[in-house]
Amino acid sequence: MVVSLAQNPGGIVQRTSTKESFATNCVLNPKGSLAPMSTHALDVLVVGAGPTGLVTALPRTLEIYKFLGVLDEMKGPGMPMPDLLQYVDSKPGKAVPVQLCQEESPAYPERIPWLLGQDTACRVLLKHLRGFGIEVEMSTELYHFEQREDHVTASIIKAKNGIQFEKVNAKYLVGADGGKGFVRKSLGLSFVGETQDDTHVLVGEVQAYGIDNEHWHKFGGAPQDSIMLRPTDRSDSEHVFFLSCTGPNFDLKKGREDHNYLRKFVYDVAGFPDLRLGEIEAITDYRLNIRTVRNVRNSRVFIAGDAAYVHSVTGGQGMNSSVMDALEDSLASKGSASDNLLETYTIERLPVIEEMLERTTTILEKTFKAVSVWPSPVHLDQLGVNYRWSPIVIGDGVENLHVIAEESGGMDTGSSYIIDRGEALRPGDRAHDAYGLLDLKTGAIKRLFDIFGVEHHTILFFVDGHMDFSSFVPSLGRIPRELIQTVVLHRSGASISDLDNSTDFVLYDSGGHAHAAYRPEASSRSIVIIRPDGVVGALLGDMEGVNKYFSGVLSPTFQLT
Structure with missing residues (x-):
């Protein structure tokens, strides 16, 4: 049995109880709330009900959704990654791929990145949880936890129908509660990195007319003012596009507060007479933050997703990396796991995340220096992500990597992102598909x-x-x-x-x-x-x-x- 607690952006806290095949010893009452619990009433307490806690979709993530049995429902409301259409002198120029893609093959059935909003992904996952008789319980929050020799005791507040306090005992606790989350801070884990205050972008969702739904539209470009309008799953029915604005002449604070100013900026930069903005549904500012922890496990507590690392949005790696974190957590925290397996969560995931931070930051720096980043490298599909150096994978071709990784303290593992095309399969690689x-x-x-x-x-x-x-x-x-x-x-x-x-x-x-x-x-x-x-x-x-x-x-x- 797994219980998930999370605070959504509006300040409402939700609790999700999710049954897992490896845990059956927690009793639910008919409404899904927790009955009185004794020691080890839960196997895992998950704090966070976003894509990480409940588990843009890159090819590797699409494969994981296939294993989870939700791929078709994830693809349904999503859309293939559109080509980028750069406007020159207010006229459409040549469209280029946003990301390089290789051809599909028996071993690689998913090659095309799929655009999918985080809110949509969460809705699909929550729907499948309800299929197991599980409902989301709102207004529940973790406020304290203590680690003991054989379990974690978590204290939670339920604020629905008055304030209620409850204690939950679990074998493990997973913090998937975001970059500002409670779990990492409570553990005192350092969040090493930097915040670039001079790199701000206004982002949001707006209604846009006069442009097609088949392209990612880009007007202007660094180092001058720039705007982009990208289709969403609501573009066909409601004309809703994702908007981003930046540039030396753009007053971000004013753009966030004054929609008339924002409209004028968009029209001036675009210079495209057919473009017209309708309702501005949501708007906020994005500030570049690049940070990571040095360890994603502390005894019986794991952290995952944005709770463990935050990074540039360029490359679309975030939610995809988080889904892989979630699977690693599940693998490592099952009651049948050895101590060696529990240790591998940090050993395997940290080198991957560190390389991801390096690669996405490089793309971001080029973006703000007027260096072309389109199309993005093919390795960002995450199909080459591997754990060849991991001590728990065995077989031909990895023994030397184990020795090197141990001698270097995990700092010299080779690329965790890139496997040369045609290279023989090794332990630690992504498993290949085969049809027929x-x-x-x-x-x-x-x-x-x-x-x-x-x-x-x-x-x-x-x-x-x-x-x-x-x-x-x-x-x-x-x-x-x-x-x-x-x-x-x-x-x-x-x-x-x-x-x-x-x-x-x-x-x-x-x-x-x-x-x-x-x-x-x-x-x-x-x-x-x-x-x-x-x-x-x-x-x-x-x-x-x-x-x-x-x-x-x-x-x-x-x-x-």
Whole structure:
């Protein structure tokens, strides 16, 4: 059982109770409020109900939404990233991609970035929580917590129908409560970085007419005055666009307070007679803040998303990074996790976040120096984000990285963002998809991404007719069935044997896509373990490696030996 507390921008506090497959020992009354709790009444208390606490969508995030079972609903109200249309002398110029994209392939089914507002993403996630019988409870706030040897005691205030105080005991607490959040500050974690007071941009949502909904419209540009109008999911029906304004002649305070001044600035910079602004729905100022913590875990408390780092908006990495944080938190905080796994949240995520801060800041600096940043680099799709240096991933090609990372204190891990095109798959990389897989039990055609899931490890057994797997699957019996699923993949001579019937899936790789991705020619790999976060945990040749992998991620109770 997981409970999530968050304060929304309007000052109203909400609590979300979210059931997870790994926790069942908290009782809910019929209305969803918490019944009296004893020690360990919860497995995880999540503070924050934004995209991070409940879990722009880049390709990697779209894949995660697929694993969560919400991809179609996320794409429905969203839209593909439009090309940028730069106006020259008040006339439309040449449209250019905002971000470079590679072609889709069996291994990479999602290549196109998808625009999706945070509010929309939250609505979809909350809807799915309600599908589990969970409702958001407003006006609830965390105001104190204490860490103990085997749990965290949190004190909360419920301000609905009078003030009520309640104490909640949880095995772990996750702070996903934003850059100004309570949890990080209470832990005393340093938030290292800088605030650039001279970099301000006015942003908001306005009705705009006279421009199309197919392009991201840019008028002017650094170092002179500049405005941009980008379509939203409401552009077709309500003509609502996202607006940004900046420049040496722009009075940001006046623009925020005086809508007539703001309109005149937009018209003067655009010089485009067809452009007309309607209602100005929301407006605020964005000030560049680049900060990060040095550790995202303190004993039984984790922090994630903006609570752990804030950065430039350029590159669209924020909400996408937060979703990956959320999955890492879930993986690390399950009751079956080993101490090694709990430690890897910082080890794996911090190098990724630090590289993300560096790359997005570089793009921002170019933006304000009139250096062209369009299109953005392809690696910002996050499909190359990897944890090859992590001590819990095992197999060919990562042993030396483990030694280097340990000797350098995690400071020399290579790029956590970029994997060269065509480079062989390694442990710690994003798991590849493969389509055209015939399910020999049901006759259905599947993709690997239909099978991977956030609640379990997936073990792939590649059968070539020379490998005896008769003792492999039974040896996994000590691991609870809800934590793993097994898949046998045949390349030729497909048939269902007694062994195959003991596995969850038996697939015929008719196109060879799965074998090409995970077991290239002359490879001794026959077993691949995919983590719940869609990362390759291990590439192995025998069952001994399977034992080694699970001894690193599961508590001793569930280990194979």
